[in-house]
Amino acid sequence: MTTDPATAAGYQDPPPRMGFFTDTSVCIGCKACEVACKEWNGVPEDGLVFTGMSYDNTQGLSADSWRHVAFIEQRRPAGEMRWLMASDVCKHCTHAACLDVCPTGSLFRTEFGTVVVQEDICNGCGYCIPACPFGVIDQRKGDGRAWKCTLCYDRLAVGMEPACAKACPTDSIQFGALDELRARAAQRVAAMHDAGVPEARLYGHDPDDGVGGAGAFFLLLDEPEVYGLPPDPVVTTRDLKAIWGKVGLGAVTLVAAGIASFLRPRH
């Protein structure tokens, strides 16, 4: 049983951990989430590029795209077409590597358990960019600082839901207390299995996964790789302790060897 991240970060009596459950099985690919997010947060338009990647001209999460709808066209074994549509977002990990490596304290854990960049502190060092196992956080060109989804921290503070969740017409993006969302998602997957959709599965829901479970998790209809998601994401700072430990061991060994070499009897 993991301590909830807000408590672990030192908050006394924080509110319940809040997050997203994105049920991609009811996504209609309208991209209202992408637009609502940019409108609310003043995120810049980031390039008119005809990618040819089905209807996805956004390409991926970045400093200037905090919701990204993926479109995957497939032909099923029986010959029918299938078009998977899924709105990706920052995972707000329980063990967040971006948070771990930030040297300035710009990235911080909020009382809601979310991970937010304080843009007035960020010095643009870029350490967080390679740290994220999902490739979410990124540096904004011409600005230099790191930017990503804030889970609409300003809206949460006044009891409102994030802009993307509010705009989503089919409730593919569901916002709420993470415990409740996890329970609801488990029921949804079970119902889908009963309805003859065995390929439905959850992603990012498991507190025992490599990032300690995500604050934003998903219902997928295929392998994560199909959606461009890493199948087994691990917080990149997980092995730091062990690595330093080995470094320490190595250092001790070296020092011991050095001392030992001076302690040898003189010929």
Add this chain to the structure above:
Amino acid sequence: MAECHPVGFQWVMEAKARGAVLINVDPRFNRTSALADVHVPLRAGTDIAFLGGIINYVLANDRYFREYVVAYTNAPVILREDFRDTEDLDGVFSGFDPQKRTYDTATWQYQGEGSPPTTGSGGPGIKGITTGEVERDETLQHERCVFQVLKRHFARYTPEMVEQTCGVPPEKFLRVCDLIAANSGRERTTAFCYAVGWTQHTVGVQYIRTASILQTLLGNIGRPGGGILALRGHASIQGSTDIPTLFNILPGYIPMPNATQHPDLDAFIKAESAEKGFWANMRPYLVSLLKAYYGDAATADNDFCFDYLPRLTGSHSTYETVLAQMAGTCRGYFLMGENPTVGSANARMQRLGMAQLDWLVVRDFSLIESATWWQDGPEIESGENRSEDIATEVFFLPAAAHTEKDGSFTNTQRLLQWHHAAVEPKDDARSELWFLYHLGRRIREKLARSTDPMDRPVLDLTWDYPTKGHWNEAEPDAEAVLAEINGWRTEADGRHTPLSSFGELTDDGSTTCGCWIYCGCRAGGVNQAARRTPGAQQSWVAPEWGWAWPANRRMLYNRASADPDGVPWSERKAYVWWDPDHHKWTGHDVADFIADRAPDHQPPPGSTGIDAIGGQDPFIMQSDGKAWLFAPSGLADGPLPTHYEPQESPFPNLLHRQQRSPGRELMPSAGGNNLYHPNPSAVFPYVATTYRLTEHHTAGGMSRWLPYLSELQPEMFCEVSPALAAERRLAHRGWATIVTARNAIEARVLVTERMPTLTVNGRVLHQIGLPYHWGPNGYSTGDAANELAHLSLDPNVHIQEVKALTCDIRPGRRPRGPSRLRLVEDYRRRAGITDDTGREL
């Protein structure tokens, strides 16, 4: 629907969550298909064959709702002996004049009846019909009863024919038939949703008719969860026909008077009203409208200024207007929130027409293509025209957005929803209401001292809306306009008492009403359209959200939700029912029936008007009170729908020698600018279809200037199957040029399996998908799909056929400058196209 109405589509998703089955029929696999249980790709332009096949299945397998059909439709009615069907005359009905290409509908009438009136878009009338005068066979066996005529008419629409014509395999077709039939009847209902994929054809209205026949046979009209829902193209296009911006109708679907047929008010009423049903009250509706227009100037002595109304001399539809512009007879043009050089068929002709105008006024948010064509349009780019030679004086006026003004939207559900201005428009941007009111005010000031009778229709208008002064320099009060639309009774002391229902309208000039179907929207002086009672605080019908016309009735013809005795067909589908204790209709909605008319009521012989409606006549706007499986009047091109090939098609009509709709409306060649392809043509072997994308809006004025929308779909592209890409060497993400006899455009190439390869009439058909949003202006630019389209129209409503045309496609960008036109001319030459091509019957 997911592509074009993502917010509305949430209700489809709710239904799916409760177990509804979603069937999507579309030439391409789109975002709706992605969520559908069954996707049926078919050849663009063949839906009458497809739906007709379902009708044949339902009739042949006895899966129609017999009790409903016998009691509520004209299935039992016996037709005249001299009626001939398309099955008898190899593709035309009796009464066709091949010279005029029109029908004399006398032979289509019910046995024993005289000829019907001409109509606008209102309910067509049948003179002299009352219960008992029509010959009927309730057993549906008589050889000439509508039911048997229907069966014969669709008998050859077999699964094999559907496969050959539409490219739909029989297993899939029959699965759809079974799903629909199994989900109809007493306990279950099925709904159809459609949009311009059905209407933008030379037989568009007959597409809707086919769906109506099918839904009527299945008993799905006037019942919850049933019906045929038109998904509209923008937020208030329903409102734009209710209070019309169309040339041929007045508010409330009263026909516009005709110059030769309607010399005075009495003649108009005699010709256009019906003897039975609610259209019998045409006079009070029209007189009250005239009082709204002309106020005190309209009196019984002067026919209430009926003579001031404009008169039709023929069709003055938008495409005829373009021809009139090219001919020099139409000298001026207002474009308000409309971008025809992107959004209308034959984009090039739109520009050529405007280049002949004296003046053009464009009101929009941005400098749309229809405002700047004279400066930088394709004909300037190609050198064909020069700006300095174009004499049109072009005015551009910035327009306020819907968030910057008060007003209402009317949606497909006939629901009026009021919106309040949230912010002030910037700088000089103004609402349409402000513009038209002050334009009218200034014109009237200039004409004030005129003694010319020609100026009376402008000077006698009531033009006294109060204005609100705190911004926008005297913005007229939109609610005052709503009050006039709702109407009032003028009391003896001159006070205006708001009306509550169109039943209160009189023909003596004591009532005023801008639109009879909207009467009640401001009942009691309260803006009913502004009501927002949350769903959780009212019944599932939600009558307190907004206001629906007429009379806040949420579903039309809902008498049909109860059986002939007034009892719901099932508890599950109960909607309205007869309450014998209180001697009235009651239920979840306002009953679409005379409140106290018992189900067993038989009108006395010789009754007229509303008195002639019997207790088992749910279809109260039809002059016989029945749903018309067979339409004896009202349509120009046939009492029954028939599969005809589109104006341009690579295939022969497998059902009839008559290839295309004989009454389709062709437009002149206009100097070689509207040429048709031969059928078939090796030069134009592919079928193109046009459509929308979620990310953009119609002709782009509201999306292609916005960075957040433009980056989602940044460029014009075409969708092609891998097989077509291989055949024509098209590279994914590369460029392609698409060519017709009208123009050539370029588009990025999206190779996708979502564009199916169909087998039609034994051979492979490739279809090309073209989103139609782009033009050369704005943040996201590209060529307009409508450059390729020809002008051929449905004869009933003059809507252009842009959903199925033939074309060629080739790799690479299109030529620039004069070479563009030379490419098109080369194609025309190779295809042997002349001014006469495609104009055969």
